Amino acid sequence: MRDRDPEGRPRSARPRDAYGRPLPYGAPGMPRVPDDYAPTTEQALADGRRFLRDGLPFNAHEVFEGRWKCAPEDERDLWQGLAQICVGLTHLQRGNGRGAVTLLSRGAAKAQSYGGAYDAVGRAASGLSQDSDPGEAVALILAELPG
Numbered sequence: 001m002r003d004r005d006p007e008g009r010p011r012s013a014r015p016r017d018a019y020g021r022p023l024p025y026g027a028p029g030m031p032r033v034p035d036d037y038a039p040t041t042e043q044a045l046a047d048g049r050r051f052l053r054d055g056l057p058f059n060a061h062e063v064f065e066g067r068w069k070c071a072p073e074d075e076r077d078l079w080q081g082l083a084q085i086c087v088g089l090t091h092l093q094r095g096n097g098r099g100a101v102t103l104l105s106r107g108a109a110k111a112q113s114y115g116g117a118y119d120a121v122g123r124a125a126s127g128l129s130q131d132s133d134p135g136e137a138v139a140l141i142l143a144e145l146p147g
Contacts, residue, residue: 019093020058033062038070045147048082052142055135057093061086078118081110082145085125089138097130104128117146 014022015029023029039047044067051060061083068079084107091100104125112122121144128137
């Protein structure tokens with residue numbers, strides 16, 4: 001059963017490893033992005049880039065998901081797409097090539113539909129395969145991400 005806040009909304013209190021996998025309660029885990037994190041565009045890009053530089057695309061996904069939840073309607077597909085790309089990178093790190101390609105493709109389409117500088121992020125993500133080196137894939141997306 002998922003953790004819930006006093007209003008009944010799901011929360012992520014369970015500790016996680018560097019790849020976002022749940023750990024047993026009480027185990028030391030990676031620091032998490034708070035559930036109520038609501039960054040500006042600039043803050044989301046800066047935090048997302050920092051996590052990607054550290055090789056932590058799962059945490060970058062949480063950042064972009066935080067922006068997606070509070071962004072204006074016309075930006076939500078972009079942030080959802082960036083979050084999906086980061087989950088795809090996480091799947092590459094975990095050795096799940098098939099899941100990685102699925103999420104990278106979905107995220108790439110959303111990022112590319114937003115256009116501008118994000119078209120390059122989408123093109124980079126869509127060029128990755130299930131056999132892509134995870135570290136190189138993270139570096140590629142980081143190099144294309146504006147900010």
